[in-house]
Amino acid sequence: MDLTPENFTRLLGWLDPNPEAAGQAYVRIRADLTRKFTSHRSVIPADRLADLTIDRVAAILTPKFIEDWKGEKDRYFYRVAYYVLLESRAHKIEELELPPDLSVRFLETDEDREIERELECLDKCVEKLPAMKRELITTYYRGKKAVKIESRKELARKLNLELPVLRVQALRIRKELKTCMEQCLEKSAGRNH
Amino acid sequence: MKEQLVNDDLARRFLLGQVSPQEKDEIAELAFADPDTFSRLESVEDDLIDEFLQDELSPAERENFETHFLAQPGRRKNLKLSRALQHYIGNEDIPVPIVVPDNRVSVLGLFMISRPVLRFSLVAAILIGPVFAIWMFVSLREAQQPPAYEARQEPAATPTPEMTSVPTAEPSPSAAPDDNKNRAPSPQKHETLPVYAVLMPLGPTRSGAQPLVLPSKGANVFVALPLFNKTTYNSYNATLQSDDETVLKSWSTLNERQLRPGRSLLVDIPIALLKPQALYRITVSGRSADGTLHEVDRYAFQVSNSP
Numbered sequence: 442m443d444l445t446p447e448n449f450t451r452l453l454g455w456l457d458p459n460p461e462a463a464g465q466a467y468v469r470i471r472a473d474l475t476r477k478f479t480s481h482r483s484v485i486p487a488d489r490l491a492d493l494t495i496d497r498v499a500a501i502l503t504p505k506f507i508e509d510w511k512g513e514k515d516r517y518f519y520r521v522a523y524y525v526l527l528e529s530r531a532h533k534i535e536e537l538e539l540p541p542d543l544s545v546r547f548l549e550t551d552e553d554r555e556i557e558r559e560l561e562c563l564d565k566c567v568e569k570l571p572a573m574k575r576e577l578i579t580t581y582y583r584g585k586k587a588v589k590i591e592s593r594k595e596l597a598r599k600l601n602l603e604l605p606v607l608r609v610q611a612l613r614i615r616k617e618l619k620t621c622m623e624q625c626l627e628k629s630a631g632r633n634h
Numbered sequence: 635m636k637e638q639l640v641n642d643d644l645a646r647r648f649l650l651g652q653v654s655p656q657e658k659d660e661i662a663e664l665a666f667a668d669p670d671t672f673s674r675l676e677s678v679e680d681d682l683i684d685e686f687l688q689d690e691l692s693p694a695e696r697e698n699f700e701t702h703f704l705a706q707p708g709r710r711k712n713l714k715l716s717r718a719l720q721h722y723i724g725n726e727d728i729p730v731p732i733v734v735p736d737n738r739v740s741v742l743g744l745f746m747i748s749r750p751v752l753r754f755s756l757v758a759a760i761l762i763g764p765v766f767a768i769w770m771f772v773s774l775r776e777a778q779q780p781p782a783y784e785a786r787q788e789p790a791a792t793p794t795p796e797m798t799s800v801p802t803a804e805p806s807p808s809a810a811p812d813d814n815k816n817r818a819p820s821p822q823k824h825e826t827l828p829v830y831a832v833l834m835p836l837g838p839t840r841s842g843a844q845p846l847v848l849p850s851k852g853a854n855v856f857v858a859l860p861l862f863n864k865t866t867y868n869s870y871n872a873t874l875q876s877d878d879e880t881v882l883k884s885w886s887t888l889n890e891r892q893l894r895p896g897r898s899l900l901v902d903i904p905i906a907l908l909k910p911q912a913l914y915r916i917t918v919s920g921r922s923a924d925g926t927l928h929e930v931d932r933y934a935f936q937v938s939n940s941p
Contacts, residue, residue: 480669516663523662524707526672531708559718567722582723585688608677615680619715 444492448499455507456514470518471495477522483529490529494522562625566618574614581611645678650695651702679709683716689904832858832898833916835931843913843934854902859918861890861897863930867920870899871927877913887921908937 444452453463456470471491478487498521510517567575580596583589597607647653648661665672685691686699704710833844848855859872870888875881888899899918908914915934919927 519663528707
């Protein structure tokens with residue numbers, strides 16, 4: 442989504458009728474967005490995401506939107522930035538989609554093959570984890586309903602952690618696994634080409 | 635708002651699209667401004683995916699999960715990772731719900747059924763209905779004690795004599811094929827689809843497991859469990875167990891329905907739970923007015939290969 446001169450002019454006009462103040466507001470908002478994206482440690486450069494957010498906002502602005510707008514403008518950028526952040530989280534793996542013609546090489550269905558590859562990669566990635574993390578993640582996701590809840594409580598007791606802290610730990614390990622799996626699947630897709 | 639967002643319930647409702655537009659905007663803003671809040675949302679997101687895969691979401695949550703949650707960027711990829719994790723960790727017995735791919739939503743949306751498994755089952759049943767009906771008829775004639783596949787019949791507004799008749803404890807096997815022949819589902823009549831299998835309870839005249847042939851299409855097999863107890867209960871619970879007594883699935887608050895075999899319960903078993911040739915048992919208990927459970931019947935079956 443490119444920022445057209447018309448959109449940019451409209452954006453500046455919305456930020457402030459005074460061109461100089463609008464320019465300052467633009468610079469401030471961009472810096473703020475970049476700082477915030479940096480704190481989220483996105484895999485995509487923070488300034489690129491900041492620009493993408495600004496472009497999105499500029500594309501949304503219509504005369505009616507500007508006329509109806511009430512409230513802090515910075516917050517609207519944050520709102521849009523949240524969804525850009527969600528997209529950025531998915532972006533890397535989106536690039537790993539297999540080409541449609543790849544299916545002819547497989548005897549199984551695409552889905553079976555995909556699950557198989559995921560499991561192979563996951564197996565490798567879990568093996569790479571230090572023993573403690575491996576135990577944590579496998580125990581954390583084990584079981585269903587009451588068994589799962591009890592298992593998590595027991596794990597928290599064993600590791601001397603509060604449950605919310607355990608959850609954050611599990612999430613971090615899960616992110617590690619996700620990154621590892623993305624790399625593994627990328628390699629796997631490369632081999633299959 | 636931040637204090638509120640620490641509350642998992644609000645995060646959950648936000649992710650499922652169950653908050654007001656104002657709350658939605660505020661949470662989105664806060665999630666971007668505060669990485670801790672974003673991280674909290676990710677944790678709740680993880681829990682929701684976990685619950686979806688383990689079939690623990692309520693019907694309303696499930697609907698929102700499929701229509702709203704999965705529509706957000708990256709969520710389907712996370713679902714795939716979680717599914718792989720569940721398999722890896724050994725929760726293979728969990729049902730793996732079918733997630734309707736984006737490009738198929740509109741077609742399946744023609745059927746006003748919220749759960750995708752049911753939508754798929756319905757579509758599959760409509761597509762294979764006529765073939766399946768013929769196969770059912772043939773297999774019923776060939777088998778001495780088949781778990782007869784029946785056309786699902788919603789209770790009629792005016793019950794027919796057949797529906798209200800009291801079933802015998804052990805229906806005559808010879809009566810079933812002819813009976814079934816007359817009821818072969820017609821592709822024009824949607825109310826006769828999809829089909830279900832009938833399992834007779836274990837009892838004085840039946841002690842072995844009945845063969846259960848899984849349909850070749852669809853994610854679930856629908857099984858009717860005829861009730862021969864004289865006492866009627868407010869509701870029923872049922873539990874599916876494997877041969878080693880591992881509980882694979884439980885159903886609660888099942889209600890009696892008037893199906894072809896008479897008073898019956900209808901349960902849907904995710905095919906993913908069943909392994910070929912394995913033995914399974916379903917135990918049905920009735921809940922009386924005071925809330926106590928009383929075992930009513932047991933039904934045993936062995937999964938057979940598709941014909």
